[in-house]
Amino acid sequence: MVDLEEIVDEPAAAAQQITGPYDTELGDLLIAHEGSTSALMSTVLDFLARRSNVFKDEGAEKRLLDAVRSAARKSREEAAAKRSKPEPRQQHNQQHQEAAAQPTPNPTASTPAPSQ
DSSP states (O other), X not given: OOOHHHHHSOHHHHHHSOOOTTHHHHHHHHHHTTTOHHHHHHHHHHHHHHHSSTTSSTTHHHHHHHHHHHHHHHHHHXXXXXXXXXXXXXXXXXXXXXXXXXXXXXXXXXXOOOOO
């Protein structure tokens, strides 16, 4: 189930996420459906069946399935990208560890005199 508090009450987190033009309205609808995405989808599909011609042609189901698959693929790709991107603190620690592993020049070591 969706945590509705995350969707609505955390503007800072929401500002970091990609938002769509109807997020407010869709968020309200999701809340009205008590966080049930399947109930929301049923409502949307019922609305489209009553108020549009989306189901009139033969290819409607395929187009809808393609849209669902595309959204699922995008969601998986974004999640994978987020997992592979280090957090800022992890990135800082990694950079610090890499710098510590580099040999440091010894300023007291003798350097050969330039040849003339």
